[in-house]
Amino acid sequence: MDIEILISTMFKTDLSFLEKMFPYEHYSGYNILIINQTTKGKILKSHIKNVRVINSLDRGSPVSRNLAIRKAEADICLMSDDDVVYQPNLKATVMDAYKLNPDIDMISFEAIDEQGNPYANYSHEGRHTRKTLKHIYTWVISFRRNVFSERNVFFNHYFGVGSVFKGETEYLFLRNAYDKGLKMYHVSKTIVMHPNESSGRNMGSDNAIFARAALHQRFYSNLSYVWLIKYLFFLIRHNYIKINEIPHKFRIGLKGVKTYKVLKNTGVIDKVYEGEIN
Known part of the structure:
Protein backbone atom coordinates (compact mmCIF):
# COMPACT_ATOMS: atom_id res chain seq x y z
CA MET A 1 0.00 0.00 0.00
CA HIS A 194 -5.10 23.52 11.03
CA PRO A 195 -5.28 27.29 11.72
CA ASN A 196 -7.54 28.14 14.63
CA GLU A 197 -10.99 28.70 13.17
CA SER A 198 -13.84 27.86 15.53
CA SER A 199 -16.59 25.83 13.89
CA GLY A 200 -19.06 27.50 16.26
CA ARG A 201 -18.04 31.04 15.44
CA ASN A 202 -20.10 31.13 12.27
CA MET A 203 -22.97 28.94 13.41
CA GLY A 204 -25.35 31.91 13.37
CA SER A 205 -24.27 33.27 10.00
CA ASP A 206 -26.69 33.41 7.09
CA ASN A 207 -24.55 30.97 5.10
CA ALA A 208 -24.49 28.42 7.94
CA ILE A 209 -28.25 28.56 8.53
CA PHE A 210 -28.97 28.43 4.80
CA ALA A 211 -26.76 25.35 4.29
CA ARG A 212 -27.84 23.50 7.43
CA ALA A 213 -31.52 24.01 6.68
CA ALA A 214 -30.94 22.52 3.22
CA LEU A 215 -29.00 19.62 4.76
CA HIS A 216 -31.88 18.78 7.10
CA GLN A 217 -34.35 19.00 4.23
CA ARG A 218 -32.24 16.40 2.43
CA PHE A 219 -32.24 13.90 5.28
CA TYR A 220 -35.44 14.69 7.18
CA SER A 221 -37.77 16.19 4.56
CA ASN A 222 -40.46 18.42 6.10
CA LEU A 223 -39.16 17.86 9.62
CA SER A 224 -36.54 20.39 8.58
CA TYR A 225 -39.04 23.13 9.47
CA VAL A 226 -39.27 21.85 13.05
CA TRP A 227 -35.48 21.60 13.18
CA LEU A 228 -35.13 25.20 11.99
CA ILE A 229 -37.25 26.54 14.85
CA LYS A 230 -35.34 24.50 17.43
CA TYR A 231 -32.02 25.52 15.89
CA LEU A 232 -32.82 29.23 16.12
CA PHE A 233 -33.61 28.89 19.82
CA PHE A 234 -30.33 26.99 20.25
CA LEU A 235 -28.46 29.86 18.61
CA ILE A 236 -30.14 32.36 20.93
CA ARG A 237 -29.36 30.36 24.07
CA HIS A 238 -25.68 30.18 23.12
CA ASN A 239 -25.49 33.84 22.05
CA TYR A 240 -24.77 33.14 18.39
CA ILE A 241 -27.65 35.41 17.35
CA LYS A 242 -29.85 38.03 19.03
CA ILE A 243 -33.59 37.80 19.57
CA ASN A 244 -34.31 40.59 17.10
CA GLU A 245 -32.52 38.56 14.40
CA ILE A 246 -34.98 35.66 14.55
CA PRO A 247 -37.33 36.82 11.73
CA HIS A 248 -34.43 37.35 9.33
CA LYS A 249 -32.67 34.09 10.24
CA PHE A 250 -35.95 32.17 9.94
CA ARG A 251 -36.44 33.50 6.42
CA ILE A 252 -32.87 32.50 5.54
CA GLY A 253 -33.56 28.96 6.75
CA LEU A 254 -36.81 28.77 4.77
CA LYS A 255 -34.94 29.95 1.70
CA GLY A 256 -32.37 27.19 2.18
CA VAL A 257 -35.10 24.55 2.37
CA LYS A 258 -36.86 25.95 -0.69
CA THR A 259 -33.65 26.19 -2.71
CA TYR A 260 -32.82 22.57 -1.96
CA LYS A 261 -36.31 21.46 -2.97
CA VAL A 262 -36.03 23.29 -6.30
CA LEU A 263 -32.66 21.70 -7.05
CA LYS A 264 -33.96 18.27 -6.07
CA ASN A 265 -36.96 18.64 -8.38
CA THR A 266 -34.68 19.52 -11.29
CA GLY A 267 -32.66 16.36 -10.66
CA VAL A 268 -29.27 18.09 -10.51
CA ILE A 269 -28.59 18.12 -6.76
CA ASP A 270 -26.29 15.08 -6.91
CA LYS A 271 -24.56 15.96 -10.17
CA VAL A 272 -20.78 15.50 -10.24
CA TYR A 273 -18.53 16.88 -12.93
CA GLU A 274 -14.96 17.91 -13.45
CA GLY A 275 -12.90 20.21 -15.64
CA GLU A 276 -9.21 20.65 -16.29
CA ILE A 277 -6.72 22.44 -18.49
CA ASN A 278 -3.20 21.47 -19.52
Missing part, protein backbone atom coordinates in the same frame (compact mmCIF):
# COMPACT_ATOMS: atom_id res chain seq x y z
CA ASP A 2 0.95 3.63 -0.46
CA ILE A 3 -0.77 6.93 0.25
CA GLU A 4 -1.46 9.93 -1.95
CA ILE A 5 -2.24 13.37 -0.54
CA LEU A 6 -4.96 15.19 -2.49
CA ILE A 7 -4.48 18.97 -2.09
CA SER A 8 -7.06 21.54 -3.18
CA THR A 9 -5.68 25.02 -3.78
CA MET A 10 -6.16 28.11 -5.97
CA PHE A 11 -4.04 30.41 -8.15
CA LYS A 12 -0.68 28.82 -7.32
CA THR A 13 2.23 29.27 -9.71
CA ASP A 14 4.97 27.43 -7.78
CA LEU A 15 5.31 24.65 -5.21
CA SER A 16 6.74 26.77 -2.37
CA PHE A 17 3.52 26.46 -0.33
CA LEU A 18 4.30 22.76 0.17
CA GLU A 19 7.33 23.63 2.31
CA LYS A 20 5.09 25.13 5.02
CA MET A 21 2.82 22.09 4.89
CA PHE A 22 5.72 19.66 5.47
CA PRO A 23 8.09 21.20 8.05
CA TYR A 24 9.18 17.85 9.51
CA GLU A 25 10.11 16.01 6.31
CA HIS A 26 10.40 16.98 2.66
CA TYR A 27 7.26 16.68 0.57
CA SER A 28 9.13 14.91 -2.21
CA GLY A 29 8.88 11.78 -0.10
CA TYR A 30 5.12 11.67 -0.62
CA ASN A 31 2.84 11.05 -3.56
CA ILE A 32 0.93 14.32 -3.96
CA LEU A 33 -1.82 15.36 -6.34
CA ILE A 34 -2.53 19.09 -6.47
CA ILE A 35 -5.77 20.45 -7.92
CA ASN A 36 -5.04 24.09 -8.69
CA GLN A 37 -8.18 26.07 -9.53
CA THR A 38 -6.85 28.97 -11.53
CA THR A 39 -6.96 30.99 -14.75
CA LYS A 40 -5.16 30.34 -18.01
CA GLY A 41 -2.55 32.94 -17.10
CA LYS A 42 -1.60 31.29 -13.79
CA ILE A 43 -0.55 27.71 -14.46
CA LEU A 44 1.18 25.56 -11.86
CA LYS A 45 3.77 23.03 -13.01
CA SER A 46 5.73 20.38 -11.15
CA HIS A 47 9.17 19.03 -11.98
CA ILE A 48 9.17 16.67 -9.00
CA LYS A 49 8.42 13.06 -9.82
CA ASN A 50 6.00 12.36 -6.96
CA VAL A 51 4.09 15.63 -7.24
CA ARG A 52 1.40 15.76 -9.92
CA VAL A 53 -0.58 18.90 -10.81
CA ILE A 54 -3.93 19.39 -12.50
CA ASN A 55 -4.88 22.98 -13.33
CA SER A 56 -8.63 23.54 -13.43
CA LEU A 57 -10.73 26.47 -14.60
CA ASP A 58 -13.71 25.37 -12.50
CA ARG A 59 -14.54 26.81 -9.09
CA GLY A 60 -15.71 25.40 -5.79
CA SER A 61 -14.17 23.07 -3.22
CA PRO A 62 -16.41 20.05 -4.00
CA VAL A 63 -15.51 20.30 -7.70
CA SER A 64 -11.81 20.39 -6.80
CA ARG A 65 -12.03 17.43 -4.45
CA ASN A 66 -14.07 15.32 -6.86
CA LEU A 67 -11.52 15.89 -9.59
CA ALA A 68 -8.79 14.81 -7.17
CA ILE A 69 -10.65 11.62 -6.29
CA ARG A 70 -11.12 10.78 -9.98
CA LYS A 71 -7.47 11.36 -10.82
CA ALA A 72 -5.88 9.78 -7.72
CA GLU A 73 -3.71 6.71 -8.22
CA ALA A 74 -2.52 5.40 -4.83
CA ASP A 75 -4.21 2.78 -2.67
CA ILE A 76 -4.95 5.17 0.20
CA CYS A 77 -6.00 8.79 -0.34
CA LEU A 78 -5.72 11.60 2.21
CA MET A 79 -7.74 14.78 1.63
CA SER A 80 -5.97 18.09 2.20
CA ASP A 81 -5.97 21.89 1.90
CA ASP A 82 -3.02 24.21 1.37
CA ASP A 83 -3.14 25.79 4.85
CA VAL A 84 -2.54 22.69 6.98
CA VAL A 85 0.70 21.60 8.64
CA TYR A 86 1.38 17.88 8.74
CA GLN A 87 2.73 16.44 11.98
CA PRO A 88 5.69 14.04 12.36
CA ASN A 89 5.34 10.42 11.26
CA LEU A 90 2.40 11.16 8.97
CA LYS A 91 2.93 8.26 6.58
CA ALA A 92 3.55 5.71 9.33
CA THR A 93 0.47 6.84 11.27
CA VAL A 94 -1.83 6.51 8.27
CA MET A 95 -0.42 3.27 6.93
CA ASP A 96 -0.32 1.58 10.34
CA ALA A 97 -3.99 2.42 10.85
CA TYR A 98 -4.92 0.59 7.65
CA LYS A 99 -2.67 -2.37 8.43
CA LEU A 100 -4.42 -2.73 11.80
CA ASN A 101 -7.85 -2.37 10.16
CA PRO A 102 -7.61 -4.22 6.82
CA ASP A 103 -11.40 -4.41 6.40
CA ILE A 104 -12.01 -0.66 6.89
CA ASP A 105 -12.79 1.54 3.85
CA MET A 106 -12.42 4.99 5.43
CA ILE A 107 -10.38 6.15 8.44
CA SER A 108 -10.57 9.58 10.03
CA PHE A 109 -7.80 10.99 12.20
CA GLU A 110 -7.53 14.11 14.34
CA ALA A 111 -6.29 17.69 14.00
CA ILE A 112 -5.02 20.28 16.44
CA ASP A 113 -5.18 24.06 16.23
CA GLU A 114 -2.27 26.47 16.50
CA GLN A 115 -2.37 26.28 20.30
CA GLY A 116 -2.14 22.49 20.22
CA ASN A 117 -5.76 21.95 21.27
CA PRO A 118 -8.04 19.40 19.57
CA TYR A 119 -9.64 21.09 16.58
CA ALA A 120 -13.01 19.38 17.13
CA ASN A 121 -14.89 17.38 19.73
CA TYR A 122 -13.76 14.02 18.43
CA SER A 123 -15.45 10.77 19.39
CA HIS A 124 -13.64 7.85 20.97
CA GLU A 125 -11.66 5.56 18.68
CA GLY A 126 -13.86 3.05 16.92
CA ARG A 127 -16.56 2.63 14.29
CA HIS A 128 -18.28 5.76 13.04
CA THR A 129 -21.97 6.51 13.47
CA ARG A 130 -24.04 9.17 11.73
CA LYS A 131 -23.49 11.38 14.77
CA THR A 132 -19.70 11.01 15.02
CA LEU A 133 -19.28 11.90 11.34
CA LYS A 134 -20.47 15.44 12.11
CA HIS A 135 -17.16 16.21 13.85
CA ILE A 136 -14.90 15.23 10.94
CA TYR A 137 -13.31 17.88 8.73
CA THR A 138 -11.96 17.22 5.25
CA TRP A 139 -8.26 17.27 6.08
CA VAL A 140 -8.44 14.30 8.48
CA ILE A 141 -10.30 12.06 6.01
CA SER A 142 -8.52 9.11 4.39
CA PHE A 143 -10.03 6.32 2.32
CA ARG A 144 -9.36 3.37 0.05
CA ARG A 145 -9.43 4.78 -3.46
CA ASN A 146 -10.74 1.68 -5.22
CA VAL A 147 -13.70 1.32 -2.84
CA PHE A 148 -14.80 4.94 -3.09
CA SER A 149 -14.40 4.85 -6.87
CA GLU A 150 -16.35 1.62 -7.28
CA ARG A 151 -19.15 2.81 -4.98
CA ASN A 152 -19.28 6.25 -6.61
CA VAL A 153 -18.63 8.23 -3.42
CA PHE A 154 -18.01 11.89 -4.22
CA PHE A 155 -18.55 15.33 -2.72
CA ASN A 156 -21.91 16.92 -3.44
CA HIS A 157 -21.35 19.67 -5.99
CA TYR A 158 -23.88 21.99 -4.34
CA PHE A 159 -22.50 21.96 -0.78
CA GLY A 160 -19.20 23.63 0.10
CA VAL A 161 -17.10 26.75 -0.40
CA GLY A 162 -17.90 28.32 -3.76
CA SER A 163 -21.18 26.39 -4.06
CA VAL A 164 -24.87 27.14 -3.61
CA PHE A 165 -24.84 25.96 0.01
CA LYS A 166 -21.60 27.18 1.56
CA GLY A 167 -21.09 24.46 4.14
CA GLU A 168 -21.83 20.90 5.26
CA THR A 169 -19.62 19.49 2.51
CA GLU A 170 -17.76 16.92 4.65
CA TYR A 171 -20.84 15.52 6.32
CA LEU A 172 -22.66 14.92 3.04
CA PHE A 173 -19.57 13.25 1.59
CA LEU A 174 -19.20 10.95 4.57
CA ARG A 175 -22.92 10.25 4.84
CA ASN A 176 -22.89 9.21 1.20
CA ALA A 177 -20.24 6.61 2.05
CA TYR A 178 -21.96 5.60 5.28
CA ASP A 179 -25.37 5.15 3.65
CA LYS A 180 -23.79 2.94 0.99
CA GLY A 181 -22.60 0.58 3.69
CA LEU A 182 -18.89 1.42 3.67
CA LYS A 183 -16.96 0.56 6.84
CA MET A 184 -15.78 3.75 8.53
CA TYR A 185 -13.47 4.07 11.52
CA HIS A 186 -11.94 6.81 13.71
CA VAL A 187 -8.34 6.64 14.97
CA SER A 188 -7.42 8.90 17.88
CA LYS A 189 -4.09 10.07 16.49
CA THR A 190 -3.18 13.58 15.36
CA ILE A 191 -1.87 13.95 11.82
CA VAL A 192 -2.32 17.64 11.04
CA MET A 193 -2.47 21.17 12.44
Whole structure:
Protein backbone atom coordinates (compact mmCIF):
# COMPACT_ATOMS: atom_id res chain seq x y z
CA MET A 1 0.00 0.00 0.00
CA ASP A 2 0.95 3.63 -0.46
CA ILE A 3 -0.77 6.93 0.25
CA GLU A 4 -1.46 9.93 -1.95
CA ILE A 5 -2.24 13.37 -0.54
CA LEU A 6 -4.96 15.19 -2.49
CA ILE A 7 -4.48 18.97 -2.09
CA SER A 8 -7.06 21.54 -3.18
CA THR A 9 -5.68 25.02 -3.78
CA MET A 10 -6.16 28.11 -5.97
CA PHE A 11 -4.04 30.41 -8.15
CA LYS A 12 -0.68 28.82 -7.32
CA THR A 13 2.23 29.27 -9.71
CA ASP A 14 4.97 27.43 -7.78
CA LEU A 15 5.31 24.65 -5.21
CA SER A 16 6.74 26.77 -2.37
CA PHE A 17 3.52 26.46 -0.33
CA LEU A 18 4.30 22.76 0.17
CA GLU A 19 7.33 23.63 2.31
CA LYS A 20 5.09 25.13 5.02
CA MET A 21 2.82 22.09 4.89
CA PHE A 22 5.72 19.66 5.47
CA PRO A 23 8.09 21.20 8.05
CA TYR A 24 9.18 17.85 9.51
CA GLU A 25 10.11 16.01 6.31
CA HIS A 26 10.40 16.98 2.66
CA TYR A 27 7.26 16.68 0.57
CA SER A 28 9.13 14.91 -2.21
CA GLY A 29 8.88 11.78 -0.10
CA TYR A 30 5.12 11.67 -0.62
CA ASN A 31 2.84 11.05 -3.56
CA ILE A 32 0.93 14.32 -3.96
CA LEU A 33 -1.82 15.36 -6.34
CA ILE A 34 -2.53 19.09 -6.47
CA ILE A 35 -5.77 20.45 -7.92
CA ASN A 36 -5.04 24.09 -8.69
CA GLN A 37 -8.18 26.07 -9.53
CA THR A 38 -6.85 28.97 -11.53
CA THR A 39 -6.96 30.99 -14.75
CA LYS A 40 -5.16 30.34 -18.01
CA GLY A 41 -2.55 32.94 -17.10
CA LYS A 42 -1.60 31.29 -13.79
CA ILE A 43 -0.55 27.71 -14.46
CA LEU A 44 1.18 25.56 -11.86
CA LYS A 45 3.77 23.03 -13.01
CA SER A 46 5.73 20.38 -11.15
CA HIS A 47 9.17 19.03 -11.98
CA ILE A 48 9.17 16.67 -9.00
CA LYS A 49 8.42 13.06 -9.82
CA ASN A 50 6.00 12.36 -6.96
CA VAL A 51 4.09 15.63 -7.24
CA ARG A 52 1.40 15.76 -9.92
CA VAL A 53 -0.58 18.90 -10.81
CA ILE A 54 -3.93 19.39 -12.50
CA ASN A 55 -4.88 22.98 -13.33
CA SER A 56 -8.63 23.54 -13.43
CA LEU A 57 -10.73 26.47 -14.60
CA ASP A 58 -13.71 25.37 -12.50
CA ARG A 59 -14.54 26.81 -9.09
CA GLY A 60 -15.71 25.40 -5.79
CA SER A 61 -14.17 23.07 -3.22
CA PRO A 62 -16.41 20.05 -4.00
CA VAL A 63 -15.51 20.30 -7.70
CA SER A 64 -11.81 20.39 -6.80
CA ARG A 65 -12.03 17.43 -4.45
CA ASN A 66 -14.07 15.32 -6.86
CA LEU A 67 -11.52 15.89 -9.59
CA ALA A 68 -8.79 14.81 -7.17
CA ILE A 69 -10.65 11.62 -6.29
CA ARG A 70 -11.12 10.78 -9.98
CA LYS A 71 -7.47 11.36 -10.82
CA ALA A 72 -5.88 9.78 -7.72
CA GLU A 73 -3.71 6.71 -8.22
CA ALA A 74 -2.52 5.40 -4.83
CA ASP A 75 -4.21 2.78 -2.67
CA ILE A 76 -4.95 5.17 0.20
CA CYS A 77 -6.00 8.79 -0.34
CA LEU A 78 -5.72 11.60 2.21
CA MET A 79 -7.74 14.78 1.63
CA SER A 80 -5.97 18.09 2.20
CA ASP A 81 -5.97 21.89 1.90
CA ASP A 82 -3.02 24.21 1.37
CA ASP A 83 -3.14 25.79 4.85
CA VAL A 84 -2.54 22.69 6.98
CA VAL A 85 0.70 21.60 8.64
CA TYR A 86 1.38 17.88 8.74
CA GLN A 87 2.73 16.44 11.98
CA PRO A 88 5.69 14.04 12.36
CA ASN A 89 5.34 10.42 11.26
CA LEU A 90 2.40 11.16 8.97
CA LYS A 91 2.93 8.26 6.58
CA ALA A 92 3.55 5.71 9.33
CA THR A 93 0.47 6.84 11.27
CA VAL A 94 -1.83 6.51 8.27
CA MET A 95 -0.42 3.27 6.93
CA ASP A 96 -0.32 1.58 10.34
CA ALA A 97 -3.99 2.42 10.85
CA TYR A 98 -4.92 0.59 7.65
CA LYS A 99 -2.67 -2.37 8.43
CA LEU A 100 -4.42 -2.73 11.80
CA ASN A 101 -7.85 -2.37 10.16
CA PRO A 102 -7.61 -4.22 6.82
CA ASP A 103 -11.40 -4.41 6.40
CA ILE A 104 -12.01 -0.66 6.89
CA ASP A 105 -12.79 1.54 3.85
CA MET A 106 -12.42 4.99 5.43
CA ILE A 107 -10.38 6.15 8.44
CA SER A 108 -10.57 9.58 10.03
CA PHE A 109 -7.80 10.99 12.20
CA GLU A 110 -7.53 14.11 14.34
CA ALA A 111 -6.29 17.69 14.00
CA ILE A 112 -5.02 20.28 16.44
CA ASP A 113 -5.18 24.06 16.23
CA GLU A 114 -2.27 26.47 16.50
CA GLN A 115 -2.37 26.28 20.30
CA GLY A 116 -2.14 22.49 20.22
CA ASN A 117 -5.76 21.95 21.27
CA PRO A 118 -8.04 19.40 19.57
CA TYR A 119 -9.64 21.09 16.58
CA ALA A 120 -13.01 19.38 17.13
CA ASN A 121 -14.89 17.38 19.73
CA TYR A 122 -13.76 14.02 18.43
CA SER A 123 -15.45 10.77 19.39
CA HIS A 124 -13.64 7.85 20.97
CA GLU A 125 -11.66 5.56 18.68
CA GLY A 126 -13.86 3.05 16.92
CA ARG A 127 -16.56 2.63 14.29
CA HIS A 128 -18.28 5.76 13.04
CA THR A 129 -21.97 6.51 13.47
CA ARG A 130 -24.04 9.17 11.73
CA LYS A 131 -23.49 11.38 14.77
CA THR A 132 -19.70 11.01 15.02
CA LEU A 133 -19.28 11.90 11.34
CA LYS A 134 -20.47 15.44 12.11
CA HIS A 135 -17.16 16.21 13.85
CA ILE A 136 -14.90 15.23 10.94
CA TYR A 137 -13.31 17.88 8.73
CA THR A 138 -11.96 17.22 5.25
CA TRP A 139 -8.26 17.27 6.08
CA VAL A 140 -8.44 14.30 8.48
CA ILE A 141 -10.30 12.06 6.01
CA SER A 142 -8.52 9.11 4.39
CA PHE A 143 -10.03 6.32 2.32
CA ARG A 144 -9.36 3.37 0.05
CA ARG A 145 -9.43 4.78 -3.46
CA ASN A 146 -10.74 1.68 -5.22
CA VAL A 147 -13.70 1.32 -2.84
CA PHE A 148 -14.80 4.94 -3.09
CA SER A 149 -14.40 4.85 -6.87
CA GLU A 150 -16.35 1.62 -7.28
CA ARG A 151 -19.15 2.81 -4.98
CA ASN A 152 -19.28 6.25 -6.61
CA VAL A 153 -18.63 8.23 -3.42
CA PHE A 154 -18.01 11.89 -4.22
CA PHE A 155 -18.55 15.33 -2.72
CA ASN A 156 -21.91 16.92 -3.44
CA HIS A 157 -21.35 19.67 -5.99
CA TYR A 158 -23.88 21.99 -4.34
CA PHE A 159 -22.50 21.96 -0.78
CA GLY A 160 -19.20 23.63 0.10
CA VAL A 161 -17.10 26.75 -0.40
CA GLY A 162 -17.90 28.32 -3.76
CA SER A 163 -21.18 26.39 -4.06
CA VAL A 164 -24.87 27.14 -3.61
CA PHE A 165 -24.84 25.96 0.01
CA LYS A 166 -21.60 27.18 1.56
CA GLY A 167 -21.09 24.46 4.14
CA GLU A 168 -21.83 20.90 5.26
CA THR A 169 -19.62 19.49 2.51
CA GLU A 170 -17.76 16.92 4.65
CA TYR A 171 -20.84 15.52 6.32
CA LEU A 172 -22.66 14.92 3.04
CA PHE A 173 -19.57 13.25 1.59
CA LEU A 174 -19.20 10.95 4.57
CA ARG A 175 -22.92 10.25 4.84
CA ASN A 176 -22.89 9.21 1.20
CA ALA A 177 -20.24 6.61 2.05
CA TYR A 178 -21.96 5.60 5.28
CA ASP A 179 -25.37 5.15 3.65
CA LYS A 180 -23.79 2.94 0.99
CA GLY A 181 -22.60 0.58 3.69
CA LEU A 182 -18.89 1.42 3.67
CA LYS A 183 -16.96 0.56 6.84
CA MET A 184 -15.78 3.75 8.53
CA TYR A 185 -13.47 4.07 11.52
CA HIS A 186 -11.94 6.81 13.71
CA VAL A 187 -8.34 6.64 14.97
CA SER A 188 -7.42 8.90 17.88
CA LYS A 189 -4.09 10.07 16.49
CA THR A 190 -3.18 13.58 15.36
CA ILE A 191 -1.87 13.95 11.82
CA VAL A 192 -2.32 17.64 11.04
CA MET A 193 -2.47 21.17 12.44
CA HIS A 194 -5.10 23.52 11.03
CA PRO A 195 -5.28 27.29 11.72
CA ASN A 196 -7.54 28.14 14.63
CA GLU A 197 -10.99 28.70 13.17
CA SER A 198 -13.84 27.86 15.53
CA SER A 199 -16.59 25.83 13.89
CA GLY A 200 -19.06 27.50 16.26
CA ARG A 201 -18.04 31.04 15.44
CA ASN A 202 -20.10 31.13 12.27
CA MET A 203 -22.97 28.94 13.41
CA GLY A 204 -25.35 31.91 13.37
CA SER A 205 -24.27 33.27 10.00
CA ASP A 206 -26.69 33.41 7.09
CA ASN A 207 -24.55 30.97 5.10
CA ALA A 208 -24.49 28.42 7.94
CA ILE A 209 -28.25 28.56 8.53
CA PHE A 210 -28.97 28.43 4.80
CA ALA A 211 -26.76 25.35 4.29
CA ARG A 212 -27.84 23.50 7.43
CA ALA A 213 -31.52 24.01 6.68
CA ALA A 214 -30.94 22.52 3.22
CA LEU A 215 -29.00 19.62 4.76
CA HIS A 216 -31.88 18.78 7.10
CA GLN A 217 -34.35 19.00 4.23
CA ARG A 218 -32.24 16.40 2.43
CA PHE A 219 -32.24 13.90 5.28
CA TYR A 220 -35.44 14.69 7.18
CA SER A 221 -37.77 16.19 4.56
CA ASN A 222 -40.46 18.42 6.10
CA LEU A 223 -39.16 17.86 9.62
CA SER A 224 -36.54 20.39 8.58
CA TYR A 225 -39.04 23.13 9.47
CA VAL A 226 -39.27 21.85 13.05
CA TRP A 227 -35.48 21.60 13.18
CA LEU A 228 -35.13 25.20 11.99
CA ILE A 229 -37.25 26.54 14.85
CA LYS A 230 -35.34 24.50 17.43
CA TYR A 231 -32.02 25.52 15.89
CA LEU A 232 -32.82 29.23 16.12
CA PHE A 233 -33.61 28.89 19.82
CA PHE A 234 -30.33 26.99 20.25
CA LEU A 235 -28.46 29.86 18.61
CA ILE A 236 -30.14 32.36 20.93
CA ARG A 237 -29.36 30.36 24.07
CA HIS A 238 -25.68 30.18 23.12
CA ASN A 239 -25.49 33.84 22.05
CA TYR A 240 -24.77 33.14 18.39
CA ILE A 241 -27.65 35.41 17.35
CA LYS A 242 -29.85 38.03 19.03
CA ILE A 243 -33.59 37.80 19.57
CA ASN A 244 -34.31 40.59 17.10
CA GLU A 245 -32.52 38.56 14.40
CA ILE A 246 -34.98 35.66 14.55
CA PRO A 247 -37.33 36.82 11.73
CA HIS A 248 -34.43 37.35 9.33
CA LYS A 249 -32.67 34.09 10.24
CA PHE A 250 -35.95 32.17 9.94
CA ARG A 251 -36.44 33.50 6.42
CA ILE A 252 -32.87 32.50 5.54
CA GLY A 253 -33.56 28.96 6.75
CA LEU A 254 -36.81 28.77 4.77
CA LYS A 255 -34.94 29.95 1.70
CA GLY A 256 -32.37 27.19 2.18
CA VAL A 257 -35.10 24.55 2.37
CA LYS A 258 -36.86 25.95 -0.69
CA THR A 259 -33.65 26.19 -2.71
CA TYR A 260 -32.82 22.57 -1.96
CA LYS A 261 -36.31 21.46 -2.97
CA VAL A 262 -36.03 23.29 -6.30
CA LEU A 263 -32.66 21.70 -7.05
CA LYS A 264 -33.96 18.27 -6.07
CA ASN A 265 -36.96 18.64 -8.38
CA THR A 266 -34.68 19.52 -11.29
CA GLY A 267 -32.66 16.36 -10.66
CA VAL A 268 -29.27 18.09 -10.51
CA ILE A 269 -28.59 18.12 -6.76
CA ASP A 270 -26.29 15.08 -6.91
CA LYS A 271 -24.56 15.96 -10.17
CA VAL A 272 -20.78 15.50 -10.24
CA TYR A 273 -18.53 16.88 -12.93
CA GLU A 274 -14.96 17.91 -13.45
CA GLY A 275 -12.90 20.21 -15.64
CA GLU A 276 -9.21 20.65 -16.29
CA ILE A 277 -6.72 22.44 -18.49
CA ASN A 278 -3.20 21.47 -19.52
